[in-house]
Amino acid sequence: MLKLTNPDTLYAPPSNYSHIVEVPGGSRMAFISGQVGARPDGSCPEDFAEQVEQTLKNL
Structure with missing residues (x-):
C-alpha cells in the first residue's frame, strides 16, 4: 500500500498529485x-x- 504525503509546509498540490x-x-x-x-x-x-534554493528547502 502506498502512503501519500503532502507536508503542510509546501504549497497545495494540483489534482491527485502528491509531493x-x-x-x-x-x-x-x-x-x-x-x-x-x-x-x-x-x-x-x-x-x-x-x-x-527554495526547491532544495522544499525537499
Missing part, C-alpha cells in the same frame, strides 16, 4: 518528484538561484 509517495516493503523508499521553487504560500522567487 511524497512512500513504498512499504523490506526497506523504506520515498519518491520525490516535480519539486519547484515555490514558497509555502505558492509564490515563486523571480531569481533562478533563489528558485533553486
Whole structure:
C-alpha cells in the first residue's frame, strides 16, 4: 500500500498529485518528484538561484 504525503509546509498540490509517495516493503523508499521553487504560500522567487534554493528547502 502506498502512503501519500503532502507536508503542510509546501504549497497545495494540483489534482491527485502528491509531493511524497512512500513504498512499504523490506526497506523504506520515498519518491520525490516535480519539486519547484515555490514558497509555502505558492509564490515563486523571480531569481533562478533563489528558485533553486527554495526547491532544495522544499525537499
